[in-house]
Amino acid sequence: MKKTTRRQGTKTAPKANAPVDTAENAHDDVTERIRITLATAIGEGALKPGVKILEDAIADHFGVSRTVVRGALGVLESDHLLERKKNRGTFVAEPSIEEAKALFEARRKLEHVILELVMDHATADQLDALEKLTDEEEHIHHHGDEKSKTVLSGKFHVVLAELGGNAVLTEMLSKIVARLSLVMFLYEEERKDDCGADHHRQIVGALKAKDLAKAQQLMDHHLADIEGRVRLTEGQGDRHTFLAVLENFS
Amino acid sequence: MKKTTRRQGTKTAPKANAPVDTAENAHDDVTERIRITLATAIGEGALKPGVKILEDAIADHFGVSRTVVRGALGVLESDHLLERKKNRGTFVAEPSIEEAKALFEARRKLEHVILELVMDHATADQLDALEKLTDEEEHIHHHGDEKSKTVLSGKFHVVLAELGGNAVLTEMLSKIVARLSLVMFLYEEERKDDCGADHHRQIVGALKAKDLAKAQQLMDHHLADIEGRVRLTEGQGDRHTFLAVLENFS
DNA sequence: GCAGGAATATTCTCATGAAAATAATTACAT
DNA sequence: ATGTAATTATTTTCATGAGAATATTCCTGC
Numbered sequence: 186m187k188k189t190t191r192r193q194g195t196k197t198a199p200k201a202n203a204p205v206d207t208a209e210n211a212h213d214d215v216t217e218r219i220r221i222t223l224a225t226a227i228g229e230g231a232l233k234p235g236v237k238i239l240e241d242a243i244a245d246h247f248g249v250s251r252t253v254v255r256g257a258l259g260v261l262e263s264d265h266l267l268e269r270k271k272n273r274g275t276f277v278a279e280p281s282i283e284e285a286k287a288l289f290e291a292r293r294k295l296e297h298v299i300l301e302l303v304m305d306h307a308t309a310d311q312l313d314a315l316e317k318l319t320d321e322e323e324h325i326h327h328h329g330d331e332k333s334k335t336v337l338s339g340k341f342h343v344v345l346a347e348l349g350g351n352a353v354l355t356e357m358l359s360k361i362v363a364r365l366s367l368v369m370f371l372y373e374e375e376r377k378d379d380c381g382a383d384h385h386r387q388i389v390g391a392l393k394a395k396d397l398a399k400a401q402q403l404m405d406h407h408l409a410d411i412e413g414r415v416r417l418t419e420g421q422g423d424r425h426t427f428l429a430v431l432e433n434f435s
Numbered sequence: 436m437k438k439t440t441r442r443q444g445t446k447t448a449p450k451a452n453a454p455v456d457t458a459e460n461a462h463d464d465v466t467e468r469i470r471i472t473l474a475t476a477i478g479e480g481a482l483k484p485g486v487k488i489l490e491d492a493i494a495d496h497f498g499v500s501r502t503v504v505r506g507a508l509g510v511l512e513s514d515h516l517l518e519r520k521k522n523r524g525t526f527v528a529e530p531s532i533e534e535a536k537a538l539f540e541a542r543r544k545l546e547h548v549i550l551e552l553v554m555d556h557a558t559a560d561q562l563d564a565l566e567k568l569t570d571e572e573e574h575i576h577h578h579g580d581e582k583s584k585t586v587l588s589g590k591f592h593v594v595l596a597e598l599g600g601n602a603v604l605t606e607m608l609s610k611i612v613a614r615l616s617l618v619m620f621l622y623e624e625e626r627k628d629d630c631g632a633d634h635h636r637q638i639v640g641a642l643k644a645k646d647l648a649k650a651q652q653l654m655d656h657h658l659a660d661i662e663g664r665v666r667l668t669e670g671q672g673d674r675h676t677f678l679a680v681l682e683n684f685s
Numbered sequence: 686g687c688a689g690g691a692a693t694a695t696t697c698t699c700a701t702g703a704a705a706a707t708a709a710t711t712a713c714a715t
Numbered sequence: 716a717t718g719t720a721a722t723t724a725t726t727t728t729c730a731t732g733a734g735a736a737t738a739t740t741c742c743t744g745c
Contacts, residue, residue: 216509240697250730251697252502259466259506260513272697272736284602291603294548301544352534353541357607490727500700501727522706522727 215249219257227266227277228339228363229332234279234371238267265364278367282417285368289412292361296342296404299358302349304397311348316389318344322382339366341385372415384410465499469507477516477527478589478613479582484529484621488517515614528617532667535618539662542611546592546654549608552599554647561598566639568594572632589616591635622665634660 223243226232238258244251258275261267265284269275280288307315318341325333339362346355384407391400473493476482493504508525511517515534519525530538557565568591575583589612596605634657641650 241695252729252731255698256506256509259509263510263513269697274697274737287601287603290552290601291607294551294604298544298548302540351537351540353537353611354544357541361603491725502699502701505728519727524707524727 215247216253216256219243219247219254220260223257223261224264224266224363228366229336230366230370231332232277234277234367236277238275238277240275264360266367278364279371280364280368282372285365285372285415285417288361288365288368289408292358292365293405293408295354295358295361296408297401299346299349299351299354300392300397300400300404302351302354303345303392304395304400306350307348307392309393312389312393315341315344315348316386316393319382319386319389322385326382335366335369338382338385339363345388369411369415372417374416375414465497466503466506469493469497469504470510473507473511474514474516474613478616479586480616480620481582482527484527484617486527488525488527490525514610516617528614529621530614530618532622535615535622535665535667538611538615538618539658542608542615543655543658545604545608545611546658547651549596549599549601549604550642550647550650550654552601552604553595553642554645554650556600557598557642559643562639562643565591565594565598566636566643569632569636569639572635576632585616585619588632588635589613595638619661619665622667624666625664 223232223238232238240251240254240258243254243257247254258267258269262269262275265280266278267275268278318337322334322337322341325337329337342362343355343359346358349355384403388400388403388407391397391403473482473488482488488508490501490504490508493507494501497504508517508519512519512525515530516528517525518528568587572584572587572591575587579587592612593605593609596608599605634653638650638653638657641647641653
């Protein structure tokens, strides 16, 4: 007797067979929803590197067949967030040390470029909005949990990238940040009571002052700070259940 | 009756049931092979923007079921090389003008960064090998066909990126170049008898001379040259797109 | 007790059928 | 002849079963 009744069909699933309902409701695109759910869970550390992904569990949870889950896993793999082993199954990726270094380097370069673009494109209003985000970070920093902090911290960089006005570069940075969250979970040593929020605020300050060089220098410092938290020598994968995690992301 | 016997099973397919053969031969991974095949075809212009992709045809051709083809199409879509419309099918992507601009800009920035890295990492031998590639280009330029030229031209940039020693950035540039080939096929006006090979050679020269600024300047010039071949203005662009599509159904 | 191996149970992998949606074609009416 | 409705054909989309590969359990013999 096992937990999930496998291979049984989702007759009892929530949305089951309700074909004639609201009809034509926008883009449900369950595949994409699964992809985002998993990516988010990974980014938050709810799914740690090395954890095995059960197709069936996800299929059951979303009330679809394994086929569509498979689709989502496929693109997640091509994004380097998952790893599929021959006939073993799929696991949350465990970036190698070499990969981690490349990611850090790529990020440094990219953030520099993005700052240039932001300097050219961003309006005062947008910078104000960005500053607001740092306020939120500050608040979370005092009252929030680890998870929120991590997520929000990454969000700052993505929002900053958006202000650069280049969707291509934004997407790239976004993917790098996602992969780096895996690196952090794998190799992080000390969770320094981070000055992240303050760094972010300073960067915005430099941007508002139209001081690109300063902004870049601050960014370098900030990133160096992050890189300083990891030791790039063999680490271990944390273990966590998987079903419980899913519950939080329905 | 139609061309392909659909929904009939691939009993007669080439590789059919040969389970016990070489056994355990590395990663056949048909999905990946399909992905690469399509990506290559798109890059060479064999599959032009807007062309519809028939799952069945591919499945038949590779002797697999639609399921695995679907997997490949999924990741190609996430790479922005294909576009899947609700219940209509999947088509070769037609990058918008805005997207094209972002791609060009991203590429310019990335190539700059890559040159920095190459300057730091590349050995003399590697630069020599790169120079060899430009010789090959020269040869193709005189004797080869359009297709080879296009492909080889893109290859130079990817190989250059590899010399930077950062797999993450290399992959990114590679994907951008792929998407830009779509842009060229969509919006290119004049197929200038290109000086590409010569540009490439000059860039290598600057690198060998350890003159980063010069290399970057040459790269800028080279890229500007490429961008100069397309017209990315709203009105004309739409018309061009429309015509390009028509050609596919002539 | 423990190593080794058979038996069992999971889980992935893929092909295929059925249903839904769209496109194409024909038939019909004005 | 042209536009519209109805029929047919094609194609996507998905769920599911069968088979293969791997993991797990259980049993036996030392």
